[in-house]
Amino acid sequence: MAEIAHEDKSKMYRVGLRTAVWLCVCALVLLSVFGRVCLAEALPDISQLHQRFDTANNHYQNKQFKEALAEYRRLIDAGIRDPVLFYNAGNAYVQLGQNGRAVAMYERALRWAPRDQGARRNLAHVRPTGASPAPFVLWRPFLFLRDLLSLNEWLVVFDVLLVWIALAWSLLFLLRGSAIRSLARRCLVGGIVLAVAVVGFLPWRWYEEHGRRVGVIVEDEAVSRHGPSMTLGEHLRLAEGTRVRILGEEGNGWICIRPLDVPRASRERSYVRQETVEEI
Structure with missing residues (x-):
């Protein structure tokens, strides 16, 4: 009986270690994929990009805002997705009096750097007064947590929690002391709870960044119509700077939208000319 019990315990150790190894492998694979995606978004000639960015900043410092904006737009059109670039482009639009396009740039900056207080402060300055209705008070903590990190940052947190769970699982099966095993068990439970919470925020954040199309009104006053x-x-x-959800294109120069920064009673499906909206 003692030998059988010993064999069962050894088998349990092997299963525990195998599970921990798989958790570590999953975390490393996710980190690898995340790193590859980040590298794929970067362009090869980094020195040339820095030179263009410095040129644009010099134009801005010399109050040559049109020239600065032209350089910023070239970088954006080349596929650069950087919050500082969007922030600077938004500042250039403000200097040129194009507040609607500035709102679009600040919104893009906050997608990539949601804790950027400069972009948030400038956005509040150029957005139409009363544009964003206050959410329900019990809903605000969840919105705060959702917007605390970008999607990429939430993925990194999830990877770290996977490693944490794997280590706690390994310690639980390898160590013999009751106090240490109790600590490992608590770390394991805490890691699982946090990982489940993060999994709840991941699709929500993905939806905010990639799951829906949002644009900004860029004309002084755009008229939406019933067809x-x-x-x-x-x-x-x-008003210029109002956010709208883009529902689709009609193919004749019109797009179907649903206004966001208006009272709920007015958030009905309507249509505007395509040139009046810049997609974020």
Whole structure:
């Protein structure tokens, strides 16, 4: 009986270690994929990009805002996704009096760097007054946590928690002391609880960044209509800088939208000309 018990315990150790190894492998694979995605978004000629960015900043410092914006736009059109670039481009738009396009740039900056207080402060300055209705008070802590980290940062947190769970699992099976095993068990339970919470925020953050199309009104006042035609009745007059959800293109120069920064009663499906909206 003693030998059988010993064999069962050895088998349990092997299963525990195998599980811990698989958790570590999963975490390393996720980190590898995350790193490859980040590297794929970078362009090869880094020195040339830095030179262009410095040139744009020099134009801005010399109050040559059109020239600075042209350089920033070239970098953005080349596929650069950097919060500092979006922030600087937004500042250039503000100097040129194009507040709607500035809102779009600040929103892009906050997608990549949600804790950027400069972008958040400038966005509040150029966004239309009363544009964003206050959310329900019990909903605010969840919104705060969702916007605390970007999607990439949430993924890194999840990877770290996977490693934490794997280490706690390994210690639980390898160590013999009751006090240490109790500590390892608590770390394991805590890691699992936190990982489950992070898994709840991951799809929500993904939806905010990639799951829906959001744009900004970039004209002084855009008229939304009940259908894709100038002959149809007006629905709303949307101020420059108002965010809208893009539902689809009509193919004749019109897009279907749902206004976001308006009272809930006015958030109905309507249509605007495509050139009046810049997608974030």
